[in-house]
């Protein structure tokens with residue numbers, strides 16, 4: 712199972728994520744976020760992870776071509792995560808312009824939200840299911856809130872998705888038990904305060920996943 716730790720901004724925590732066995736590191740390009748980084752920081756930290764075989768992900772929200780051009784040119788990401796209201800046509804254009812895979816994020820709180828993924832199937836390379844942002848939040852993601860994972864039980868089993876939204880060491884075992892994601896994505900759940908990643912919480916998150924997998928294989 713892929714594991715993406717998102718919203719990194721320091722060498723120490725990037726190294727903890729690499730050591731923990733993540734498959735992806737994510738960098739936030741959204742100025743209202745406490746995790747927003749300069750593209751040069753993402754290039755340095757992402758490059759450090761890429762040198763160890765991890766994939767580096769640029770997370771943007773309704774970004775225009777000029778902004779994406781700069782990110783792709785300097786950071787050289789392996790994957791573009793589109794976390795806004797990008798249409799299927801925009802996803803296609805982004806894929807064509809950069810020749811990079813795109814992961815499209817969806818805000819889920821009801822079964823109707825899951826129906827919105829249909830036009831993106833076969834268009835986006837990967838889907839990401841996140842919780843709907845609380846009403847008072849300025850962030851479309853990174854809010855540390857979960858959604859009802861049992862909604863995913865009705866999903867066509869051929870749909871490949873990454874799960875995010877409020878995951879942490881305490882609930883990731885339950886999340887895996889209630890859904891069948893091909894990847895897990897976490898940000899707030901491995902932070903001591905908004906925007907500040909904790910090497911201890913990062914290690915606990917990996918340990919919780921390993922324990923959940925052990926339990927699954929014993930069942």
Ligand SMILES: O=C(O)c1ccccc1N[C@@H]1O[C@H](COP(=O)(O)O)[C@@H](O)[C@H]1O
Pocket residue numbers: 717718737739741744745746770771772794839841850851852853854855856875876877878896897898899900
């Ligand atoms: O983390 C952010 O600040 C952020 C800002 C804008 C778009 C996406 C963002 N993060 C994404 O949100 C999810 C889950 O975060 P959390 O674990 O609930 O805090 C994850 O996919 C991040 O990439």
